[in-house]
Amino acid sequence: MRARTVGSLPFIFLLFLTTGHAFALEPPRSGHPVFDRAVQLVVDNFHDTAALDRFAATVRHEIEDVPLTAKSSQAEVDRAIDTILASLGASHTARFKRDTIDYFELVDIFRFAIRNDMRRLFPPDGEVNYAGIGMVTQSTGPRFVTDVYDGSPADRAGILVGDEILSVDGAPYREVESFRDKAGRNVEVRLRRQAGAEPIAVKVAVERLRPLRTFERAIENSVKVTEHDGRRIGYLRLWTLSTADGLDIVARELATGRLKDAEGVIVDLRGRWGGGPADAAELFVGDTPTFRLINRNGKETLANVRWRRPVVAIIDEGARSGLELFAYALKVNGIPLVGTRTAGALLAGRAYLLPDDSLLELAVSDAVIDEGLRLEGRGVEPDIPVPFSLPYAAGKDPQFDAAIEEMRRVLAKG
Incomplete structure (x- = not known):
């Protein structure tokens, strides 16, 4: 039976680089360069022009009623920017400063969009670290x-x-x-x-x-195989789809590495960021054949990998953007999802540097599946709901345990 797919879109979630058109709206000015630049970027690039009237009203309130001025403190500017961005009610829309891990990870993910500033931000070689x-x-x-x-x-x-x-x-x-x-x-x-x-x-x-390299190593180091009822169950965690080699690492592990003899695989989508190609889930649900090239010396190169054995996936609010699309593709192909609802954060974002070198991420494009399905604000529901209580979890992971039990059930059924 042919697997259902969600199509290969002409952009990469979280890496969308097309600039938006300028909207015919002249925003008020506070005189503070960081705040005013953030406002202008939203007006020029935010994907949903219907939200701009609400946005403009919030900007006017901050400038006229608070009021925000060129002499406002950093804390006042930070609060004001957070307020106006929140008025848009969209994912992929926030400001990040250098005192957060999010900043460094997103700068590395969006490095091409701000490539002209990378050496200045991270001398001498421009490598985020x-x-x-x-x-x-x-x-x-x-x-x-x-x-x-x-x-x-x-x-x-x-x-x-x-x-x-x-x-x-x-x-x-x-x-x-x-x-x-x-x-x-x-x-x-x-x-x-x-x-x-x-x-x-x-x-x-x-x-x-180095954030993206750290994610690749984390994906590789997450791979393991455990035995249950005499059956070998594999596991891997997709921390993000945004790295250059993350999916290749997974493909190698599935085809020739530690997972090749597993009878089923648990795919953990409780990640940090989305990104990646829209057809990433094809590794597990695609109907094209596994394909390899062999040179005259017998060296093999994997050209296409497809996993044909059982899969169970784990989701929570960490599955967002491209990981959310991945979860949806698994679900519509009958792969059971364990955990809690995904983030409901599926738009295409782009990053911009503000005058203080903080990073502004903006949703610059809507994201629609098939004939009108949007996961933004909605998310993907699990087939097997399992909550997770964070405080003092002490290594306990009921979602992972439930995924193992579901895989045992699937394997026993045959």
Whole structure:
């Protein structure tokens, strides 16, 4: 039976580089160069012109009623920009500053769009990098670890998703500043693994991380095979589709690597960013044949890889943009999805540098599947809903466990 696909679109999600047309609207000016530039970029490029009247009203409120001026503080400007962007009600629309990991990861993803500034931002070679340990956190009060990149220093040190981060070298945790100028050294991370428990001190090596390369290594290091009921079940995690070699790494593992003898594979789409080609899911649902080239010396080159054995996927709000489209393609082809609803963040974005070198991401194109389906604001629902409680998870992952159980059921059914 021919697999259903969502088509190959002429752009890459999160890497969309076409500039939008200028909308006939002259926005008010605050006199602050960063705020005014952000406003102008939205007016000139945001994909949904119907939202611009609401946007303009919010801008006027910030300038006339707050008021925002050329002398406003940095905190006031930050708040005002966040407010006007939120009024657009769209994904792929936010501002990122150099004190966040998001900034460095997105600058690397959007490097072509801002290529003329890369050497200035990251001298001398223009390669995005920052000192870090490969850990991402979120804070709504206590700060908990949301992601630990496979094979990263944080992973090797035993830091777990759900750990509460208390301090780094005795100072409050700052995701970039805590590790600045410490590459090649160890830091002491104090964390709490259980509510009310005594803190744990962990020594972690700080490395100079290149975001896209870090993602590729994390994808490769995530691959494993475990045995259940005498059946070999493989696993891999797609942290993003935005890297140059990420999908090739997956294809090699499936065809000739650690996953080649697995009887089924769990594909973890709980990622960080989307990106990638719109037909990425063809690895698992495409109907073209696996194809390889062999030269006169017997060396093989994989030209096309298709996985024909069972697949179960894990999703949550980390599956966004291109990963969300990937999840949708799996679902419509009958592959069970385990976890929670995806982010509902499927638009095409482009990045722009603002005068203070912060990064403005804007949704510059709508994204429509088939004859009118939009995942923006809607997401993809799991077939097997399994919640995940982050605080003090201590290595427990009920979504992964449920995916293993579903794969066991699928394999037993035959």
